[in-house]
Amino acid sequence: MKSLMMLWICASASAALTACGMFQSTKPPPPKAKPATEAPKLIGRIASIPADKRFVLVQSYGNLTVVAGTIFTTRGPEGRTANLLATGEFLGQFSAADVQSGHVKVGDAVYSRHVPPPTPPPSAPETIENEKTTTF
Numbered sequence: 001m002k003s004l005m006m007l008w009i010c011a012s013a014s015a016a017l018t019a020c021g022m023f024q025s026t027k028p029p030p031p032k033a034k035p036a037t038e039a040p041k042l043i044g045r046i047a048s049i050p051a052d053k054r055f056v057l058v059q060s061y062g063n064l065t066v067v068a069g070t071i072f073t074t075r076g077p078e079g080r081t082a083n084l085l086a087t088g089e090f091l092g093q094f095s096a097a098d099v100q101s102g103h104v105k106v107g108d109a110v111y112s113r114h115v116p117p118p119t120p121p122p123s124a125p126e127t128i129e130n131e132k133t134t135t136f
Contacts, residue, residue, distance in 0.1 A: 044060040058072065071086075072097055081102050083100040
């Protein structure tokens with residue numbers, strides 16, 4: 001009789017545990033909000049290009065704070081494009097930028113796009129590993 005009772009308790013417990021899985025939500029998780037994308041902003045024009053064509057001077061159209069490493073793009077009237085990398089050097093309304101790729105001419109429009117810094121992934125909780133020490 002005791003063995004039947006134990007068998008019935010085990011069967012009831014396993015049925016109860018497997019029944020908990022039936023109550024899971026079937027709704028898909030809500031979609032994550034995407035960061036708003038911003039269109040490139042016209043910030044100035046190419047003011048001058050030295051003979052070696054390795055860097056340019058950008059004349060800004062307004063108050064512009066240029067951080068070193070900012071990426072600019074240019075567009076010319078014939079469809080020419082180029083990528084520039086701001087050096088962080090500036091004097092008044094002029095700032096220097098290194099030509100990374102493409103072809104530039106004086107008067108080309110210079111655009112900047114705000115790129116937000118990447119968000120770090122959520123940190124996992126730290127786990128403490130138990131070190132087993134043996135003493136003799």
